[in-house]
Amino acid sequence: MEFFCYHRDRLGSGALRRELLEEHRSYMDRYATEMIARGPTYADGTVTGSVHIVDLPGPGAARSFAFDEPGYQAGVYRDVLLRRWRNVLEVVPGLVELEVVVPRLSLDPPLN
Numbered sequence: 001m002e003f004f005c006y007h008r009d010r011l012g013s014g015a016l017r018r019e020l021l022e023e024h025r026s027y028m029d030r031y032a033t034e035m036i037a038r039g040p041t042y043a044d045g046t047v048t049g050s051v052h053i054v055d056l057p058g059p060g061a062a063r064s065f066a067f068d069e070p071g072y073q074a075g076v077y078r079d080v081l082l083r084r085w086r087n088v089l090e091v092v093p094g095l096v097e098l099e100v101v102v103p104r105l106s107l108d109p110p111l112n
Contacts, residue, residue, distance in 0.1 A: 001056060004053055006049060007050045007077040009049045013075070013077070024069065027070050067080065
């Protein structure tokens, strides 16, 4: 089951967030095979939270993932949004396919 998890930072928690960064990363690394996407959210260049999309066995595992996170335990976040999620793009995580279309530039004079 796929889940969307948004940890939203508590106002003024930036110093604590930075202090726990390595612990946060180590915690997330334990979910490397379950992780679909992850990254910080920003407003005006300031980190405002973290989004994680994970494939976990069920709601209990998702709650553990969200609420056992070191930043949550230490009070970095003001709230957590945890919802079921489904990837409707059917793109395999880690697989990037790019199609580059370059318009043909003609140096020939136009035909009249």
